[in-house]
Amino acid sequence: MDKRSQDKENKKDMEDVFLTSYNSLIPRNRIIFGAPGTGKSYTLNNDLQQLLGENNEDQYERVTFHPDYLYANFVGTYKPVMFDDSFENLTEAEKDILSVLTDKNKSAQEKYDLLYDKFKDGGLTRLPLLLGLYTDGDFTTRKAEGTAAVDNTVGRNHGKAISKYGNALRQYGKAMRQYVNLYKPESRKKDISYEYVPGPFMRVLVKALKNAMSDNPRPFVLLIEEINRANVAAVFGDIFQLLDRDSDGVSEYKIATTNDMRRYLSEQLGVQESKLESIKIPNNMFIWATMNIADQGVFPMDTAFKRRWDFTYLGIDDNDYALHGKYVMLSDNKTQKVEWNKLRKAINKFLADCKINEDKQLGPYFLSKDIIIPEQGDEINREKFISAFKNKVIMYLFEDAAKQKRSELFKGCSNDSTRYSQICKEFEQKGVRIFNRDIVSGCDIEDVGSKNDSSDN
Structure with a gap:
């Protein structure tokens, strides 16, 4: 076997691991952006299903960025973790030994004889000390071949250096007992320990690399929702360098791994640490994200970061075909037959003007699909729509999109259009006529006769 074949067989040639036989024309680094409600997450999920196929839960991970999100959250870091030292975490063999040691109905000799077979292939010299922690009784010991120990009181097979202390081993166990937190079935001892805790990037990277070492490489995806709600330069850190992909989809440049990262990767991948001094993103790992540039509190992205991504823009009216003909009855006497999609477009035109x-502006799914697309027929549930429209649409227009144009936008309000509560109250009574006349005329209201309550959804 030549060196290259041997290295790959031993999972050592990481360059071969990074470049798998998996091929795809779909962008590895991708950001979908657009106005609120344009279906960014929905589009990403559909594309995810097409890329991964069915039964793909182990092939992707989703994370949502926020202002306090950091590199340590995204990549990984040492963290304090609770170490559960409880009885349930013991192996079956350890539980069997413990049950013998804690059995009050057995003598010390009976315990020794029962445990002899378990310890004679290794650890027989430690058995007297262990019994000394649990019992005050006397017992005689045996050698591994079954003959009596020279001392015949306590085994002395601890090596020449400590053989002279053989008689005292049981006494040492007794003396130490008060200082040792012994296992008991009812104990629930929990300690704090520190260990490397990987973030979503590292977890997906490990999955992708493990799969890349197989003969059947598959795609793995890290989904990032609201990528610009965090400071991406701080979150990605040196991972930023890995985002440059070559024509095969592998990172063009390596980054050096830290000691803790290298140790974790070595444990997970079964690769020597010396082979993991630097890493790349393999070509079977995808990083997809959504970005809403309209929201308050988002962080800017620099040009260098942006150029490493393929951007897909979702237009304000993309994917609205499912809304055609879906209507709701508004006003206090339920005489306004209004299509949500037409109302949305009329509001958008006013905002554009x-x-x-x-x-x-408002995307087609600014209100959730389960509200604006009925399960049966075309009529939208009136109560659900009114509640969602007040709490989401009016609030968004009032507080954000049209904050400086309130009086013009809500010109149909007969009372104070600068009070959110008053606007909501009038919407329940007047429906879309709370808005500017251009919006009212643009949404093609169909006035119908008064409907009785029995016709409501």
């Missing part, structure tokens, strides 16, 4: 950017 006011020089408000498209990314502040």
Whole structure:
């Protein structure tokens, strides 16, 4: 076997691991962005299903960025963890030994004889000390071949250096007992320990690399929701360098691994640490994200970061075909037959005429699909729609998108249009007529006769 074949067989040639036989024309680093409600997450999920197929839960992980999200959360770091030292965490063999040691109905000699077979292939010299921790009784010991020990009181097979202390081993066990936190079935001892805790990036990377070592490489995806809600330069850190991909989809440049990262990767991949002094992103790992540039409190992205991604823009009216013909009955006497999609577009036109950017306008699914797409028929549930419209649409327009145009936007309100509560109250009574007349005329209201309550969804 030549050196290259041997290295790959031993999972040592990481360059071969990074470049798998998996091929795809789909971008590895991808950001979908657009106005709120344009279906960014929905589109990403559909594309995910097409890429991974069915039964793919182990092939992707989803994370949502927020202002306090850090590199340690994303990649990994040492953290304090609770170490559960309880009885349930023992192996079956350890539980059997413990049950013998704690059996009050057995003498010390009976315990020794029962445990002899378990310890004679290794650890027989430690058995007297162990019994000394649990019992005050006397017992005689045997050698591994079954003959009586020279001392015949306590085994002395501890090596020449400590053979003269053989008689005292049981006494040492007794003396130490008060200082040792012994296992008991009812104990629930928990300690704090520190260990490397991987973040979502590292977890997906490990899965992708493990799979890359197999003969059947598959794609693995890290999904990042709201990527610009965190400071991406701080979150990605040196991982930023790995985002440059070559024509095969492998990171063009390596980054050096830290000691803790290298140790973790070595344990997970079964690769010598010396082969993991630097890493790349393999070509079977995808990083996809959504970005909402309209929201308050988002962080800017620098040009160097942006150029490492393929951006897909979802237009304000993309994917609205499922909304055509879906209507709701508004006003207090339920005489306004209004299509949500037409109302949304009329509001957007007004915002555009006011020089408000498209990314502040309303996407088709600004309200959730389970509200605006009925399970049966075309009529939207009135109560659910009114509640969602007040709490989401009016609130968003009032507090964000049209904050400087409230009086013009809500010109149909007969009372104070600068009070959110008053606008909501009038919406329940007047429906879309709370808005500017251009919006009212643009949404093609169909006035129908008064409907009785029995016709409601």
